[in-house]
Amino acid sequence: MLLLEDGTLREDGWHHVADDEAIPASGDITVSFTRWKEVGATLNGRSGKLGLRLDNTTAPADVAPDLSHFQLIVLNFPKFTDGRAYSQARLLRTRHGYKGELRAGGNVLRDQLLFMRRCGFNSFIVGERAVKEDWAKAFGEFDVFYQTAQDGRPWVMRQRLNAAP
Amino acid sequence: MYRYDDFDHRFVDERVAQYRDQVRRRLAGQLTEDEFKPLRLMNGLYLQMHAYMLRIAIPYGAFDSAKMRKLAHITRKYDRGYGHFTTRQNLQLNWIKLEDTPDILAELASVEMHAIQTSGNSFRNTTTDPFAGVAHDEIEDPRPYAEILRQWSTLHPEFSFLPRKFKIAVSASTEDRAAVKMHDVGLYLRRNDKGEVGFEVMAGGGLGRTPLLSHTIKPFVARRDLLSYLEAVLRVYNQYGRRDNIYKARIKILVQSLGAKKFAEEVEAEWLASDREAAALPDNYVREIASAFALPAYDNTPVDEAAFKRDAAANPAFARWLRRNTFGHKSSNHAVVTISLKPVGETPGDCSADQMDLVADLADELSFGEIRAAYEQNLVLPHVRRDALFGLWKRLEAAGLGTANIGQITDIICCPGMDYCSLATARSIPIAQDLARHMAAKEEAIGTFNIKISGCINACGHHHLGHIGILGVDKNGEEVYQITLGGDAGNNAAVGTIIGPALKSDAVTGGIDTLIDVYLKLRQDGERFPDTYRRIGAKPFKEALYAVA
Ligand code: SF4
Numbered sequence: 001m002l003l004l005e006d007g008t009l010r011e012d013g014w015h016h017v018a019d020d021e022a023i024p025a026s027g028d029i030t031v032s033f034t035r036w037k038e039v040g041a042t043l044n045g046r047s048g049k050l051g052l053r054l055d056n057t058t059a060p061a062d063v064a065p066d067l068s069h070f071q072l073i074v075l076n077f078p079k080f081t082d083g084r085a086y087s088q089a090r091l092l093r094t095r096h097g098y099k100g101e102l103r104a105g106g107n108v109l110r111d112q113l114l115f116m117r118r119c120g121f122n123s124f125i126v127g128e129r130a131v132k133e134d135w136a137k138a139f140g141e142f143d144v145f146y147q148t149a150q151d152g153r154p155w156v157m158r159q160r161l162n163a164a165p
Numbered sequence: 166m167y168r169y170d171d172f173d174h175r176f177v178d179e180r181v182a183q184y185r186d187q188v189r190r191r192l193a194g195q196l197t198e199d200e201f202k203p204l205r206l207m208n209g210l211y212l213q214m215h216a217y218m219l220r221i222a223i224p225y226g227a228f229d230s231a232k233m234r235k236l237a238h239i240t241r242k243y244d245r246g247y248g249h250f251t252t253r254q255n256l257q258l259n260w261i262k263l264e265d266t267p268d269i270l271a272e273l274a275s276v277e278m279h280a281i282q283t284s285g286n287s288f289r290n291t292t293t294d295p296f297a298g299v300a301h302d303e304i305e306d307p308r309p310y311a312e313i314l315r316q317w318s319t320l321h322p323e324f325s326f327l328p329r330k331f332k333i334a335v336s337a338s339t340e341d342r343a344a345v346k347m348h349d350v351g352l353y354l355r356r357n358d359k360g361e362v363g364f365e366v367m368a369g370g371g372l373g374r375t376p377l378l379s380h381t382i383k384p385f386v387a388r389r390d391l392l393s394y395l396e397a398v399l400r401v402y403n404q405y406g407r408r409d410n411i412y413k414a415r416i417k418i419l420v421q422s423l424g425a426k427k428f429a430e431e432v433e434a435e436w437l438a439s440d441r442e443a444a445a446l447p448d449n450y451v452r453e454i455a456s457a458f459a460l461p462a463y464d465n466t467p468v469d470e471a472a473f474k475r476d477a478a479a480n481p482a483f484a485r486w487l488r489r490n491t492f493g494h495k496s497s498n499h500a501v502v503t504i505s506l507k508p509v510g511e512t513p514g515d516c517s518a519d520q521m522d523l524v525a526d527l528a529d530e531l532s533f534g535e536i537r538a539a540y541e542q543n544l545v546l547p548h549v550r551r552d553a554l555f556g557l558w559k560r561l562e563a564a565g566l567g568t569a570n571i572g573q574i575t576d577i578i579c580c581p582g583m584d585y586c587s588l589a590t591a592r593s594i595p596i597a598q599d600l601a602r603h604m605a606a607k608e609e610a611i612g613t614f615n616i617k618i619s620g621c622i623n624a625c626g627h628h629h630l631g632h633i634g635i636l637g638v639d640k641n642g643e644e645v646y647q648i649t650l651g652g653d654a655g656n657n658a659a660v661g662t663i664i665g666p667a668l669k670s671d672a673v674t675g676g677i678d679t680l681i682d683v684y685l686k687l688r689q690d691g692e693r694f695p696d697t698y699r700r701i702g703a704k705p706f707k708e709a710l711y712a713v714a
Contacts, residue, residue: 083326118322
C-alpha cells in the first residue's frame with residue numbers, strides 16, 4: 001500500500017492492529033473503535049503513536065471525547081460510491097476540532113481525491129495502481145469551488161463578494 | 166437571465182478538461198468500466214439500448230436562443246437531428262459516441278451549458294416553474310435561488326456520493342407549477358409577517374417504486390439560512406440514508422421510517438450545531454445574482470385590443486390556441502406562450518433540430534431571446550407581446566409546433582420507455598401516440614386532463630401523478646399496462662391508486678376511453694378528474710373498465 005500525503009507517495013509506516021491481534025509494545029499503531037473501547041486506557045503508557053480506525057457508521061460525536069488520544073484517524077470508504085466518510089471527516093474537523101492526520105482508506109480512487117481533501121482528509125491509502133504525477137494532478141484539476149469547505153481554499157461566493165465594489 | 170462570470174467559465178472549462186482526461190484514461194485502459202461509469206454519469210452520459218445517451222442540463226429550465234441553436238447544432242453534428250425534452254427540464258440525445266462526448270461538452274461550455282450531475286447519486290438539475298419571473302401569480306422570481314442552488318450543488322465535496330440521486334424543486338407562485346411535492350426536497354418561497362423572504366422546506370417526496378409526497382420539515386427558513394439548512398438536511402441523509410438497497414435509498418424512505426417529525430428534529434439539531442455563518446447567504450449576494458434576472462425592457466404601447474379580438478374571432482383555431490397555450494403575464498400587454506411538443510401522434514417531448522432553430526429565431530424576434538423548458542415536456546416563450554401572437558401562431562402552425570393542447574388530454578407526459586431506455590419494462594411512446602390519436606376529437610369536450618406514462622417503475626413519466634397514470638410492466642414476456650387513477654401534481658398533489666389488473670397493450674386506449682366516458686357522465690360542473698374520483702371513488706370506474714375488458 002502506498003500513501004499519498006500532499007502530493008508525495010511513500011510507504012505506510014503505521015501498523016494497523018487487527019481486533020484479534022496482540023497489541024505490540026512499541027511502534028505506531030491504529031486500533032478499531034471497538035478495540036479502543038475495550039482497552040483504551042491501557043494504551044496510554046506505550047511508546048509510539050496511536051491512531052484510530054472508524055467504520056463509516058460510527059457517529060463522530062461518539063468519538064469526540066477521546067479525540068485527544070489520537071494522532072491519526074482512518075476513515076473508511078467500503079466502496080467509493082459510499083460517501084458517508086465525507087460527512088464524518090467534515091464533522092471531525094469542524095464540530096469536534098480534530099487537528100491530526102485524517103486518512104482515507106478503502107476504495108480510494110484518484111477521481112475522488114479532491115473531494116476528500118476538501119472535506120479535510122490529508123492522507124490517502126491509494127493502492128498499487130497509483131501513478132505519482134497522475135494522482136498529484138487530481139488536486140489541481142479545479143481552482144473554482146462553489147462551496148466553503150475544510151481545505152481553506154477560496155470559494156466563489158466569497159470571491160465575488162470580496163470583488164464587489 | 167443568468168450569465169456566466171469568469172469563475173463559471175473557468176469552472177466548466179476545467180470540468181471539460183477533467184472529463185476529457187477521464188475518457189482518455191478509460192480508452193487507454195487505466196480506468197475500468199466500473200470506475201469510469203460514475204464519472205461519465207456525473208457528466209450525464211448513460212449507456213442505453215442502442216448507444217450512449219447524453220443528458221444535457223437546462224438549469225431550472227431557463228435558456229436562450231444561442232443555447233437552443235447550439236443544441237440544434239449538436240443534435241445535427243453528433244446525433245440524428247432531434248432531441249428529447251424530459252420531465253426534469255433536461256434535453257436527452259440518444260445516439261451519442263463516447264469519443265465525441267468531450268467535444269460535445271466543450272461545445273456546450275462555449276454557450277454556458279453543461280451536463281454536470283444530470284445523473285449519478287448526487288444533486289440533479291434544480292427545477293422550477295417554467296413561468297418563473299413572468300407569472301402573474303408570483304411572490305418573487307425563484308430563478309435567482311435556483312441559480313444559487315445550482316452553483317452550491319455543483320461538485321459539492323461532501324455530497325457527491327449520496328445514497329441515491331437528489332432532486333430539488335422551487336416554486337414561488339400561488340399555483341405550484343413545479344410539482345414540488347414529489348421532490349426529495351421542495352422549496353416554497355414564502356414571506357413572513359415582517360415581509361422577509363424565506364422558504365417552506367419540504368422533504369421526502371419521490372416517485373418510483375414507493376411513491377411518496379414530501380412533508381414540511383420547517384415552515385420558514387430565512388433565505389440567509391437556506392444553504393446552511395440544506396446542508397444539514399443533506400448531512401443527515403448522507404449519514405443515515407440506506408445504502409443496502411437501491412429501492413430504499415432515497416431520502417423519502419428515511420423520512421418515512423423516522424417519521425417526518427423526528428426527521429425534522431434531526432435536521433434541526435444538526436443545523437443548530439453547524440457553522441451557520443460559513444454558508445450564510447448575504448442579502449447583497451442574493452441581490453447581485455437576482456440582478457441578472459431583471460425583466461427585459463418591454464414595449465408598453467397598448468395592444469390594439471380590437472384588432473386582437475378580430476383575429477381571434479375570425480380564426481377559431483387561433484382562439485383555441487390562445488385559450489390553451491397562453492398564460493397571464495405580469496405585463497398586461499404580454500403573454501407567456503407554451504409551445505406544445507405534443508403534436509398528436511408524435512413522440513411527446515421530441516424536437517427536431519429545425520424546430521429548435523425556429524424556436525430560437527422566434528425567441529429572438531418576439532421574446533427577448535428567452536426560452537424555457539417545462540417539466541411537462543413543452544417549451545415556453547416567456548415574453549411575447551399580445552399583438553404578435555397571431556403571427557407567432559401561424560409560424561408555429563407551419564412548423565408543426567402549433568398544437569393547441571396544453572393541459573389537455575393529448576398533452577401526455579411520456580418517458581422514452583423501451584424504444585430507448587435500457588431500464589424499461591415496456592414501451593411507452595406507442596401507447597401515448599395511439600391514445601393521443603384516439604382522444605384528439607374529444608379533447609375539447611373533456612377539458613383539463615393529464616395522462617402520464619412511464620415505461621418502468623422508475624416513473625420518469627410521473628405516472629403516479631397523472632389524473633390517469635399508465636405504467637408499462639413486463640408480465641411473463643408480455644408488455645402490460647397498470648392504470649392508476651386520481652393522481653395530481655401541484656398544490657393538491659396526490660398519488661394515484663391502481664384500479665385493478667393491468668391491461669394488454671391493445672386494450673389501453675379503449676380502456677382509458679371507457680374511464681373517460683364514466684368521468685364525463687358523472688362529473689359535476691367544473692370538476693377535474695381527480696376531484697370527481699375523490700368524490701365518487703374507484704367503483705364506477707372499475708365496474709365500467711372490467712365489464713368491457
Ligand atoms: S420510467 Fe423507466 S423506462 Fe421510462 S425513462 Fe425512466 S427508467 Fe426509462
